[in-house]
Amino acid sequence: MNKNKLNKIVRNIFIKHGLKTNHAKISSNYIVQAELVGAPSHGLARLKMYCNRIKKKLINPQPKIKIKHISKSISYIDANNAIGFVAADIGIKKAIDSAKKTGIGLVGIKNSGHYGLSSFYAEQAVKNKLTALCFTNAPPAIAPHGAKKSLFGTNPICFGTPSGSKIPFILDTSVSMINRGKIRVAARQGSSIPENVALDKFGKPTTNAKKALEGVQLPIASFRGSGLAWMVDILSGVITGGNHAGKVKDPFDDFSGPQNIGHLFIVMKPNIFVGNSYNKRIKKNIRTVKKLPKIKGIKEILFPGQSKYKRYINNLNKDISIPKNILRDLKELAS
Template identity: 35%
Template sequence: MTTLNHYHYKRLQEFCSSVFVKAGVEKEQADIVAASLVQADLRGVDSHGVVRTAIYLKRVEQKMINPKAKIRIEKEDESTALIDGCNHFGAVVGDKALKLAMKKAKANGVGMVGVKNSNHFGTGAFYALRGLKEDLVTIVMSNASQTMPPTGGIKPFIGTNPLAVGIPCGECEPFLLDMATSVVARGKIIVAAQKGEAIPHGWAIDKNGKSTTNAEEALKGSVLPLGGPKGYGISMFIDIFSGVLTGAGFGKYVNNMYENWKAPQNVGHFFITIDVNKFMDIKTFKHRMDLYIRDIKTEPKAEDVEEIFIPGEMESRRSEQRKKNGINLSQNVQRELTNIGMKYGVSLKDALMLNHNTEGKGV
């Protein structure tokens, strides 16, 4: 049942793009940032959705992001490149890097593009999905500011550095893994704190290294690595690829988006795209992937399990549901976006489902 806090995804994207344009971002680039945010909400990753609009705008206003920067390719050969994001929006820098990686993969079999001097780039799925549309295996990595301790430590040192992997299929839903290397993305704890909700045991520790269910105390402490030393190790390798190898910040040298107002973030990303045709015909590969996935989904299920899912499948279904029924925004997010809209002369109400007679209908 659609209610007054459900928003049409296309009009919500238009709203976000419009406020970025009013803040001085070029329309084409504002569209990329807005699409990144709204796609996260569609897939149910609300911590990386339009809730981030305010912090992005604040960093532009405080000159911590430069939307007028000229992104440049610093080094390049047939299969690799290094891009200097020049402190532009992470999604805009990521868009350029992905396009270059895909171009190189189609020409030479593989494309590997590293990025330095960037900012928070949204979800890895935003890029992996686009690689999938081109029938490319797509691997996306990014580092982040310190929110997680090394295993055995209590002080944040490394980011919840995300990893996304997209692999094309034929008739089946594509494989799309998109994960943080912590037990949970820090953004979910931020959302819980905004709502005044407790968090589960095992998500985080407080500043003294003690387990906590208090979201506010968790934000003062650290989120924990997924699987202990395994998540810590994966986060390190992503940081090495995205930060050490590219010349971006790494470890404690990546600046916090919410807390550091003296210097840019200097986030690093790494994109790898692979042309399946260099190994086998894409149709054969997709057929083999379909067989693989169907075999998994027909495996015997546990007593309380109705269906076995592959990575990305639930998010894809949720996206289709939200395209039809609208994106549900919390009261806090609605209030924040309404205030932003008033500041820039853009109405959030125009994005409401009911205002456009779209209740219960597709798009």
């Protein structure tokens, strides 16, 4: 389906479910963008979930978002259970504005929800020639090191900075071996997941997506990944006033209340210390890495964000392929 046609359909679905027109536009743009960068687990596959939570009054379609200005550089946002895309979009724009004026912007957000790909927000900062760190927490999926029960989310860590070229340096990574969205997509399609990424509820390794959702996901780098998940839980949950320590509700399965996810955005001018030499320094840094001897089968050493950018450019003028089950969801939600 043509991306513009799809965007209009998704936008109208959100409007039908009560979102303000500008909020529906923000949300539909992010969902279609996820499809274009090759991340369908964060795109149309989640549309029905957002709409279900709106219907059950767990996402507020008409939020009264409050922004508290703590200083010229720091803001605190109560999103009033708005859809996560809108809360985060307001938050990153506020952080960008503060960073432009003072050199650094710090924004904490509470009472939000799932906001899609963290890279969306880092990219906005980079387009404004700024560096960004983005943190958000998620429902329990990873067991703390030494525990046999999941508690931490797959809590992504995202960093973005100008690369000195048109392609931004964007590292957006889950602290689990595989993001939960991919497991959900596999479960819906009846396909398997890779080995060594999850355990079933009995603690046995599994490639069955449904059993993985009932069990535990494995963190990257053993106890180190578990520690990073804990760090993000503190940054985006404890510090912001959002839910934490396993209290973030699963958006697909838990309808007992709003998610109250927290987000934390840190944005700064990359030249704040080194002045006009930043571009020269970052180009040299990337060039040095790319010139290293390559292992067999590798044509080019890529920096984070390059592959995603290539996928986006390749997909920009192509129709978006939509699985049959997602097409059924679209027709059902639009009717």
